[in-house]
Amino acid sequence: MHWCNVSILYASHMADQRPKSIIQDFIKTYDQYSDKIFRHLFFRIRDREKALDLMQETFTKTFLYIKDGKEVENLQAFLYRVANNLMIDDFKKRKVYSLEKMAEEDGFTPSIDETAMIQKKIDSETVLQKIGQIPPAYQTVIVMRYVDELSSKEIAHILGESENLVNVKMHRGLKKLRKILEGHE
């Protein structure tokens, strides 16, 4: 009986070492995934500084979650999910002026010159630009699929949706994008 108690005590003594190793493990996580998360955020919000801020916040929020002893089964999926939620919060915050801002900065309403150009030259950069013009729900799946190179299954897991719904969104998103690129919209 004493020995049982002793082992519990030793375990609690060892618990003292835990925070250090969590920090070290999590820095490895950062090294491994920070670029991916940043890239995803960047192609969604098109603002480098904002993307960096949200990337940072994604990792601090995730760290706090893990530190509290909560289980994370798929770290990459979890990070994408946190990043997405932060982005949604951010969109909500600045929704009031975002449409005008987007029109000014990103050319939300394509000019005639630009539309003409699209006919001639549709390069990868243009495609990436135009993704920003389709509805956000479609943007998410398309960026995840083509920029982050995640499978439908992984995307479904991140978004907490069925794989079927993800495929439907993908299909509709591609359709919208095509129309934009062809200058119909």
Add this chain to the structure above:
Amino acid sequence: MNDHDIEKLLGDAGRSAKKVGMTVAEKDRHRSRLMQFMEKAGTLPAPADIRAVKPNLWTSLLRKLNPAYIAAPVLVILGAGVVYAAEGSLPGDLLYGLKTNVIERVQTSLAFSAEDKANLNAQFAVKRLVEAEAVSKKHNLDPSKKLELSKDFAQKKDDLLKEIQTLKNENKSTEADKIYNDFSSRLQEHRLILTDIQDAGNTENKTVPNGTLGESTTQETSTTTRTLQEQMASQEVKIRYDQQSFSPTTTGIKTSDTTSTTGIKTTDFTTSTKTGDTTPIEIKTTDIKTTDSGTTVPSTTTSDFRTTSTAPSTQETAVR
């Protein structure tokens, strides 16, 4: 443009998107920010953890009352009875190892500041000496117990010195000095038993640090540590001499002054034999040649101490 085209386009776009990323500087900057954040957050006690003693009114009050307040969660796990029983245990008791190796270590590791840790270690080190005295009163202090006590004393003392060094590094010299002064005055009180258990430790096991000089902490360079060691060293030497004055090998020998300038001088040794079983020491006269100029030059200084196995050196004689 069909679905295939758009997918191909997006595939190319995705590949070119790979070029987009953080610069090395950006990644490093956010990495160190994250590190800072984690270290700050990581030092706070986690809610589900055993260390979850948030400094509220109750705990801060307890902390002021008794540094052992941190044993509270341990008490819950271990059961108050066992800990209470271990608390009063002495070397040789069943629960003694639990006390020195587990309870005290947990207590120290649960302490928040280096100051608390140092105080606890000082407290435990002195406790070893008090325990040694308690066992010694029962005439129960055998070499193995002495060894056990001196080992743990050395351990706790080493830990203390490390914490003192930490305090110094944190620019808390005042606190460090206070703890050190308190500790050395406590040692002063218990110096006899300290020498006793440490002599046993030295003869039993060479790895036990010699005397109070922590050989295992020779890297310690703080002045406090050095002074502490020097003071302990001189203490030990003093105690050694005190003991020698009672041993037959260095029975008090008084040498009379040879001040006359001419003629043969006789050296008068008076012997005091405190241990009656030794026969009085017979001193043969020392031959002294007298030179013309009158200065005295001793030709031989050999004296015949029949009863002693080891003849004391002239320096030792001079000490008395």
